[in-house]
Amino acid sequence: MNNLNKFLLFTFLFVVLNTWAQGTPSSVLQTKFQKEKKLDSLMQILHAENLKENRENYDLNVLLSEQNSSFNGINQQIQKAKVILKEGIDYKGFTSELALLIEWKEKCVKGIINDKSKIQTVRELTTTSILLNELLKRTNFQLQQISVNNQALSGIQRRIDSMAISKVFYQIPIQEVPKKNYYQQMALMTKDLSFANQNLKNAIDSIQKLEVKGNKFKFDLESDIALVNFARKELNLKMKSGISDVVESKEAYLSLVENFKHSFVKGYLLFVFYVANQSGILGLLVFFIIGLTFYLRVIRSKYKEVNLFGNLKYPVHALNYPLLSAILIMISIFQFFLPSPPFVFMAFLWIICGIALTIILKKAENKYWYWIWIAFFILNNIVFQDNLLLLYSQNEARFIAFLSLIGIILGLFIFSNRKKTGKEITEKSLRVGLIIFIVFEFIALILILFNNYNLGKILMANGYFTIFIVYQLRWAYRISNDILNLSLYFSKSEEDLEKDPNNELNAEKNLKVSGFTYALFAVGWYVLISRNSYSFQNFTEPIIESIYQKRQFGEFTFSFDNLFLFFFILFMSGLSTRIVSFLTTESNSNGSSAKKSGLGSWLLLIRIAIITLGVLIAFISIGIPMDKIALMISALSVGIGFGLQNVINNLVSGLIIAFEKPINLDDIVEVGGNMGKMKSIGIRSSVITTWDGADVIIPNGDLLSQHLVNWTMGSNRRRFEIDLGVAYGSDLNQVKTIITNVLMEHELILKNPTPMVWVTKFGESSIDFVIKYWVPHFNFGNDVRNDIIIAIDIAFKINGIEIPFPQQDVHIQSNIGIDTEGDTKETEN
Template identity: 35%
Template sequence: MKYRLENNTHRRHLLLKFILPAIFNLFIQATAFSQEDTAGHKAVYDSVAANYNQAASKLFYSISQSGAIEEKKNIAEYNEDTLSTRQDEIIEEIKRLTLEAKSYLEKGLDTTGLSVELKKIEHWYEITSDGVFVKTGSVQTNRNLQTSYEILRELLTRTLARKSYVDDYYRKLVSLRNTIDSLYTKKVLYTLSTDSAVLMRYVNKLTVVSREIKPIDSSFKLALTNISDLQTTVNKFVNTLNASLEKIETFQEELSGNRFRREVNNLGGAIRHVRPFNEIIEMSLIKGGLALTFYVRNEISLISLLLLLVVLAALFLSSLKRRFESRAPENQNLQSHPVLRYPVLSAIVIILNLFQFIFPDPPFIFIALLWTISALALTILFRKFITGYWMRAWLVMFALFLLGNTVNLLLPASRPERWIILTLSIAGILAGLTLVLMGRRHQLKEKLVIGFIAFVVILQAVSVFANIYGRYNLSKTCMVSGFLNVVLAILFFWTIRLLNESILLAREVYNISGTKVFNINFDSDDSKAPSIFYVFLIIGWFVLFARNFYAFRLIADPIKNFISQKRTIGDFSITIGSVLQFFLILYLSGMISKIISFFASHNNDTVLQKAGIGSWLLLIRISIITIGLLLAFAVLGVPMDRLTIILSALGVGIGFGLQSLVNNLVSGLIISFEKPVNVGDVVEIGGQSGTVKSIGFRSSVIATGLGSDVIIPNGNVLNNNLVNWTRDNSSKSIDIIVSVAHGTDLQKVIQVLKQLPGQDDRVLKFPRPVVLIKDYKENTIDLQLQFWAKNIREWAAVKSDIILAMDSAFQAIHFRPGNHEI
């Protein structure tokens, strides 16, 4: 800027010194020439004109030369300034990016921690490889392969997560490095100024910047080298895990294809490979513990959901038990209702057996724990309920089931394990034959249990034969599946029984009329569960039973792939699974909303009514439906912007075609916020009186004293004259008219009438009962007894009892009124 000001001053001096005087002389000469006589002085004219042209040419040449010089100077100065500015911008950008890279490096990847974690994963891999890739023994086993596959799949998931993190970090560093390198390639950085002062200033700036970024650049290069080495290690281990999983799948296919072929020597033959049994137990415990730990950590949300469902079911059954006992305590026998004897245990049995299917691909040790907990709870429920004979039969089968599961946790094959399998199989055959041939079938409610016990005998016989003749995997699978099949069948039968009984008792306790509850038909004359329950029982039993065989995966995996395969419709991608989840979430949200409304409408809890919970139920139901709708669309993969367009279009359609529905819905929201009426209030609306049973989306339900339900649109609730007897209090004024003859001792009659209401605890002490002389007729005098009942729901009973007491009191004083009426 300083140089530019100096040049501008120089140009102004040049203009004043040379150019302006030349223009002035040229103007004077032109004026003098114009004043001469043109005709008389032609020669002078030619001379002056020539001089004028010569001077003008010199002037214009001088001006053009000066302009050209100034133009070159200005262009040069502009280029110098632009060059300097651009160089400063690039240098500052390099500094900024370098500092950003420094900050990213300081916060960045913990290569040491990752290396330690990778070593831990490699250690787990070595443990998992035992019995599969090293120390394989004489035969591969289904359980060892399956457990190892589950662990390796988890290790691969973890390693891929670390790989993704490392790759993202590396890509970020490379991106920063490439951006900085691209700035270094700018030609403007290497264009030097002709001005020595400007050049020196630029060189000094480059020197300072170089000193600042040199250490960072070194750290940058070192980090890229370390991360590149780490990437190589991670990628190599990922390839190892993938290859190991493929090998295990190959082993499983080979075992499945050779399931009926001899794998080892006969049970009494020579042992080809010996491994200490305690070492087998230790290795099996370590692998099983790893599989269980990994699965619990991954599915902690589903486990929490399962526990929450158990708590909610236990609370519901406990509430049902209290209501059932309160109806007629002396006549209620809980022994005949096992679901109410131990509500918590009943909830465990129902929830664990119904919702075990929400867990995807659980390891055997996890699902066996769920079965064991459920079976233990059922064992306690059986006490003093089933006969002693079948209790002992259950305990025998349960014990064999626990022993079979324990043996199934042993992963490598061994000769001691084969003898244990043979012993358990023979015990199963003996127990099963005893129950089938000599069992007391008439004591069984579910006769199909005998069929499952017979199936145990068949499977255990196959297990004995396969074990003796060297078919180890087939023998072990049949032994475990046999005991599993009968225990699961009994668990499912009793789950259905407990569920059916709880629904029937709820219908009885909550006075639910009709045979349809929660969209399921129940026969009120028979306690047998609906057929749909047994259909689900068979399907669930088959799935759990078939999981023990590798062939089940050959069927299940293609179905899973078909369900999870993406299908594109325009720009939108969906899967069959997401569509099923969409409708399932909508159905469940609607069902939960209905259940909440159902129990609220059949709940006579005065605490809830006083708290005003009922009027908020509509908002709760709308919230549940809204959350369910959003979750359903999120699962389906619909973007929120498109969802907004869909809802807007629906809003326009609703505005034109469903005005009445929207009016009732908005009226319901107003009722929820303003609370002119609450669930449980005694009201009169449009000539209809009764108790508010529920406030729904579109309408409210009023239960009349005659037992009928009146459905009134929410708009009518607000538009008509609403009389709420219990909005602020639940008391009601009661008037009784007593007619007495002329000449009666009115003071004595009034004194008797005033004392009667105070003797009933259902009558308010304040305001005090009053007796007024209402009318003086020709033959009688009408007295009016007025008092307040505490609860409007009891006013009719209170009035009836007061009239009875009145009649008794009048008889005691030998007084006979003319008549009494309301």
């Protein structure tokens, strides 16, 4: 009998006994009372049993729920570990790469730290220092990946272990069915747990061993870098003292072929590692080259649309060679932001830049200066190859002296012909660069002759690099200035265009270079030729470290490079909106531009999206998390809501205009008594150009709150009216026929709807007509009105129909006798 049946039985007996007791004598009642006490005792026993049974059921359910949750949790962690182990952690790849790094490191320091040579060269020490730093960057990157993998697996192992020691797993359910399920789950979990623990342990042990080995190699690298830098310091002091650094022993040096092989291996390794470590900024360089190329092609298409491209007297090198111009400009800019670029990589960029400049100069310079550039470019390429040789050889020293002598002869030849027609040195930067080149080559020749190899090679190479840098920066600046002026030409007003009726841009005016720009050129030249030298790096390293150093401001961590990145992203987002606005314009024949009505107010949304995305990326780049950004925005919104209500109203109205599109660019609108064409739709305000030429700036809130009339929203077709009167006595049917024929003959008047001619009333001086007709576009209305009035006037004159002018009959009544005598008397007196 279950508990419910027992409870019902006892309840029934209690009711029966209680009913029977109400009609029973007292002696019997006492007996009944004793029976009731026994009944209460039985009820208490029953309740206790029910409570115990319910509590056991509850405990069992709680246990089963916790066990199921724990089993599921530990199974998830085991499956996660299996997935990670199946996908594979590339610690084996780093093992093989680490072996290569160790081998390459030993080759790098050979002759500098191990088996030290009798002569150390600046190029060898500088290349070795940069290569070791690139190896260190690669090692740090791999160690960081290994550390992340180690932490991920160790975290999974800790979570599995912490869950496996839970007491929940070791409580066996009492009931048979849950007990069987528990045994099955426990068996499966034990098997999987054993497998996962073993694999995780093996993986973690391998990673930790590799991490220890990688850290040891990292410490060795740092030690070698310190030793190489010390050698660079000693050699730098030796060069400053002017002591000869060539040992008079032929057995101390490699042959030219051995020197080339040694230099090629180091240069190749350095190039590959630098490209791999700086893939981000190099990808950005390629992106900007592609973007500028596309921009220049758009500008060229705009000039072709308005038939100005073929007649431009302004230099159009950028439009003729958009890709080459983009390569020249972007490499000239990005070369200053590359972190410690090795010479082998800079030589690669300079050769690409030189090829682009050679093609551009073929049409930009006269033959004399073009061949001068060709000569310098060929010599620079030879110097590039020579500068890649890292070790000393006597044949190379003689070759350096030969290059210095060739440079002196070429420089003196150009300088002596500077006053001849067509050979003038008009650029101040080129004149100064040529003098520096001649001085450097002369000193280099003397140093090589006196066995000062390192300083002589540095001056020889830097002399040639000076001419190359002068050409590169000069033409990059010139073409950038041309691009700016060619772009701004489309934003000129009609008044500015009237000052330039032949659509010619003044080239000489745009070639002026300020003193500040020359100073920037000088600083840029010094940075490019000396930034890999020990003195320059010794001076700039503390500054660079302070820029990249993390600083704490309350809970916020920042560095100056992040701040620079923050403002750079904001600047680029603002510039991007202007570029997008420019690229979405259509060029008119008069040189002005108008927005494409196809984009319309969607352009506003695009600009808002770019700015919003730029602001979010800027805040994220500086290290501010999204929850903090949301908190800042919510805090600012309160103050903005109270203090900038009108501004916010206009901003929101701008968004409403962008989405609902009640107006579009180039629409003919009328608002607040101002009628004209929509010139722009901004975030806060919009601009209407009236027929008088004035630009009326109207807040977006006013556009929505006032009665806005859009004449071209639904259709560009518009109806126009002309009021006309003919003299009394004219044949009205003939008049109506003449007007109808004139209307039907005009090609811009739509035939559907049909033009209408109505006689409206008898006027004071004429019988009045009204003419109503439709034109395909609002802009044609006044021109068509002009043509119709002239044609009607001619037709009326031919048919003898008079158009009367207003007439009035004036009747003057006068009494001659009034005041005549008085006037006569007054006259007589």
